[in-house]
Amino acid sequence: MTSTRSLEATAEPNTEPAAEKAKRPTHNYPGALVVVEGIDGSGKSTQLHLLQRWLEVGGYRTHFTEWNSSPLVATATKRGKRRRSLTPVTFSLIHAADFADRYERQILPLLRSGHLVLADRYIYTAYARDGARGCPAAWLRNLYRFATSPDIIFYFRAPLEIAIERILSGRPRLKYYEAGADLGLSLDRVESFRMFQGMILERYDQLVEPEGFVLMDGKLPVQKLQQQMREIVSLRINLNRFTTR
Amino acid sequence: MSQPPKEPTPPNGADPGLGGPEAPVAAIPRPVLPRTLPAVHRDDLDGHLIVVEGTDGSGRSTQIALLTEWLESQGFAVQTMGLRRSALIAKDIDALLARNVVTRYTLALMYATDFYDQLETRIIPALRSGMVVLADRYFYTLIVRAVVRGINREYAHGIYELALRPDLTFFLNVRPEVTFLREFKKEPTISYWEAGRDMHLSDDLYESFIHYQTLVRKEFVHLARRHNFVTFNGEGSIRAVNADLRRRIADHLGIRSVRYQPSQSLVHLWR
Numbered sequence: 057m058t059s060t061r062s063l064e065a066t067a068e069p070n071t072e073p074a075a076e077k078a079k080r081p082t083h084n085y086p087g088a089l090v091v092v093e094g095i096d097g098s099g100k101s102t103q104l105h106l107l108q109r110w111l112e113v114g115g116y117r118t119h120f121t122e123w124n125s126s127p128l129v130a131t132a133t134k135r136g137k138r139r140r141s142l143t144p145v146t147f148s149l150i151h152a153a154d155f156a157d158r159y160e161r162q163i164l165p166l167l168r169s170g171h172l173v174l175a176d177r178y179i180y181t182a183y184a185r186d187g188a189r190g191c192p193a194a195w196l197r198n199l200y201r202f203a204t205s206p207d208i209i210f211y212f213r214a215p216l217e218i219a220i221e222r223i224l225s226g227r228p229r230l231k232y233y234e235a236g237a238d239l240g241l242s243l244d245r246v247e248s249f250r251m252f253q254g255m256i257l258e259r260y261d262q263l264v265e266p267e268g269f270v271l272m273d274g275k276l277p278v279q280k281l282q283q284q285m286r287e288i289v290s291l292r293i294n295l296n297r298f299t300t301r
Numbered sequence: 302m303s304q305p306p307k308e309p310t311p312p313n314g315a316d317p318g319l320g321g322p323e324a325p326v327a328a329i330p331r332p333v334l335p336r337t338l339p340a341v342h343r344d345d346l347d348g349h350l351i352v353v354e355g356t357d358g359s360g361r362s363t364q365i366a367l368l369t370e371w372l373e374s375q376g377f378a379v380q381t382m383g384l385r386r387s388a389l390i391a392k393d394i395d396a397l398l399a400r401n402v403v404t405r406y407t408l409a410l411m412y413a414t415d416f417y418d419q420l421e422t423r424i425i426p427a428l429r430s431g432m433v434v435l436a437d438r439y440f441y442t443l444i445v446r447a448v449v450r451g452i453n454r455e456y457a458h459g460i461y462e463l464a465l466r467p468d469l470t471f472f473l474n475v476r477p478e479v480t481f482l483r484e485f486k487k488e489p490t491i492s493y494w495e496a497g498r499d500m501h502l503s504d505d506l507y508e509s510f511i512h513y514q515t516l517v518r519k520e521f522v523h524l525a526r527r528h529n530f531v532t533f534n535g536e537g538s539i540r541a542v543n544a545d546l547r548r549r550i551a552d553h554l555g556i557r558s559v560r561y562q563p564s565q566s567l568v569h570l571w572r
Contacts, residue, residue, distance in 0.1 A: 128397060128407065132390040132414070141389060143337040143421045145463060146414050150390070153410035160404035192339055198459035202406055 083204040087167035088293050091178040093260065094212035095253050096234075097219030098274050099281070103212065104176050106282045107289065111172060116298040119166050123177035126157040137233055144189035147233065151182060152199045159203055167204070172298045179203050180267060184259035188252065189239060208292055210285060211264060214274025216254055223249075337421045338463045348428035350465060351550060352439040355473035356517050357495045358480030358487075359535045360542060363570050364473070365437045367543050368550065371561045372433055377554070380427035383437035387418035398494060409447045413460050416440055420464060428465075433554070440464050441528070445520040449513070450500065469553055471546060472525045473535030477514035481507070540571060 083089070090107070092100035104120070111118045124133065133150050136142040142150065166173050179200040186196055214222075223230075224246065232238065235245045236252025264271060270288060272281060289295070353361045353368075369379045385391045394411050397403040403411075416439075424434050440461040447457040484495060493499070496506050497513025525532050533545050547559040563571050 126407075128403065129393070129411070132393040132411075136389050139388075141418070141422065143417070145338045145417045145421065146389060149410055149414040149417060153407050153414060156406035156410050157404065160406055190339065192463070195339075195459065195462055198456060198462075199410075201453070201456055201459075 083167060085164075085167035085204070086170035086297070087173060088298070089163070089167060089173045089175065089204065089206040090208045090210070090289065090293070091175040091180075091206045092210045092212060093177060093180045093184075093269070094214070094272075094274070095216075095219050095257050095260065097222035098212040098214045099222075099278070100210070100212040101176050102278065103210070103272070103281055103285055104174055106278075107285055108174055110282075110286055111174075111295075111298075114295070114299075115301040116172055116295055117170065117300055118172045118174060118298070119162075120174045120176070121158055121162055122175075123181055124151060124154055126154040128157045129154040137231070140232055140238070142233065142238070144186065144191050144238075147189065147238075148182060148186040148191050148196065148199070151186075155179070155182070155200070156202070164204075170297065172293070172295075175206070178206060178209070180209065180260070180263055180269075183263060184256045187259045188255035189236070208288065209267060209269045210272050210288075211260065211269035212272045212274045212281075213257075213260070216250070216257060218275065220250055220253060337425075338417070341425055341465075343465060346425065346428035346465075347431040349433045349469075349554060350424070350428060350436065350467045351433065351553075352436040352441070352467040352470040353473065353546075354438060354441050354470060354521065354530065355535055356475065356477070356480055356514050356521065358483040359473040359475045360483075360539060361437050361473060363539055364543055364546060365435050366567060367539075367561075367563060367570060368435055368546060370563060370567055371547060372435075372550075372554075374561070375556055378427075378430075378432040380423065380432045380434045381437060382419050382424055382434060382439075384412065384442065385415055387415040388422070389418040390415045401493065401499065405447070405450045405452060409443065409452060409457070409460070412443050412446075413440075416443060416461075417464070425465070436467070439467060439470070441470070441521070441524050441530075445517055445524065448520050449497075449516040469549065470528065470530045471549070472521060472530040472532045473542065474518070474522070474525075474532050475535040477511045477518060479536055480514060481510055538572070 092104045094100040108118060108120055129150060133154065136146065136150060163173055163175070182200060183193070183196050187193055230245050230249050235249040236255075237245060237248050239248070239252065241251045242248040260269075263269060272284065274281075276284075351368075353365055355361045365381060369381060372379050385394050390411060394408075394415060397408065397411070424436075427434055444454075444457040444461065448454050481491075484491065491506050491510055495514075496510040497516075498506075498509060500513060502512040503509040522532075524530065531549055533542055535542060537545075543561075544559070547561060550556070551559045
């Protein structure tokens with residue numbers, strides 16, 4: 057079930073059904089959190105970028121944040137990747153540390169101060185990708201328990217072959233962990249990437265219903281998708297709260 | 302020894318035993334997953350994992366040095382571990398601690414990365430080859446530090462759900478008033494983190510140290526009960542505490558004699 061909760065509702069006592077409430081804490085912050093999820097090449101980053109442009113031009117207090125970008129954790133992540141010494145567990149933990157740093161120092165203060173936060177990937181990336189690597193689902197969920205539920209989760213779902221074609225055409229060489237080469241799926245890196253992305257896609261699909269993803273058809277033209285995205289944002293979030301004009 | 306349930310074999314069908322003699326040599330990708338958590342099972346590991354826990358200044362490191370020598374003299378191959386000793390992330394944690402810009406969840410998760418990196422790349426292989434691993438602190442310290450900083454207890458425990466449970470965990474119980482004197486002898490100024498200054502308990506550093514270390518000790522006592530630690534009074538002499546430790550370890554490893562006299566290089570610890 058996708059939650060239709062508007063921002064106003066958060067000011068009142070929680071009126072959601074008990075089952076929904078037990079799932080994950082919903083936030084009471086004056087800000088709002090919109091995230092995009094999907095496999096590599098699903099078009100999510102392009103769409104979030106266009107959404108950001110629209111919001112900025114519209115004069116709304118907006119902030120963009122991206123997966124795997126904390127400067128505090130960057131050197132360790134790079135070192136681990138270069139040496140190929142990351143295991144599924146340490147790969148997962150180092151990304152959780154990266155996320156925690158951004159969450160505590162950036163996302164949370166922004167939500168508390170009434171910003172519209174746009175996140176390119178959120179905890180569901182870890183659920184899907186680290187889950188595909190073999191980390192237990194319950195362990196992953198616990199790891200990210202401190203993170204609040206987004207107001208909207210856009211899930212860009214493109215057929216595997218289309219997504220893979222987009223990635224391969226724009227990139228000379230797939231990186232080791234990106235291709236899931238650490239899993240030993242195939243010696244051929246492209247084949248490994250294809251299998252790994254397929255496993256991640258499967259995990260994402262399983263999250264759609266329990267997490268209330270808004271399913272976006274990645275086969276649609278960019279403009280059409282963007283129009284849908286803007287409509288949903290206007291409908292679900294009271295944008296007047298974020299206006300700077 | 303509670304271990305997570307067996308994970309399904311990964312899609313490459315790699316065998317956790319790492320292929321028999323008839324396994325073809327070429328064209329088989331390195332089966333990484335089964336060699337690492339969560340697919341590792343305690344039963345496959347022949348070694349022994351012995352942990353010494355205690356607050357700053359409880360005498361852990363001294364005892365570990367002595368125990369290492371004793372066990373090696375008894376013919377056991379020993380591997381040690383501790384906090385911030387991973388090849389992956391130790392340096393980064395050091396840098397963060399020095400700058401103290403880091404927030405509590407980030408720090409907790411970086412310590413977790415450091416812990417699991419050592420566990421998976423050094424400790425599990427050591428245990429697999431039958432070594433005795435002596436851990437100068439284990440994840441219990443990390444749980445304690447997180448919990449006293451207000452991180453949910455179940456959350457902190459959950460992080461370490463995939464970690465191996467020790468065969469023996471010792472807790473050297475010492476009052477903060479005593480550890481303060483010991484720490485002050487080592488280093489004539491009290492460190493930021495040992496005084497728990499990030500918690501803003503007091504501007505009086507002695508008071509801050511005592512207050513912080515009291516919270517830590519209380520949490521340890523709680524864990525000791527929950528996880529069946531062997532608690533020793535760490536305020537006794539190094540010699541006496543070491544004898545207690547040797548007796549329990551000898552019992553566990555089936556060593557008959559617990560007699561031990563440190564070598565020249567360690568005799569300065571024997572006071």
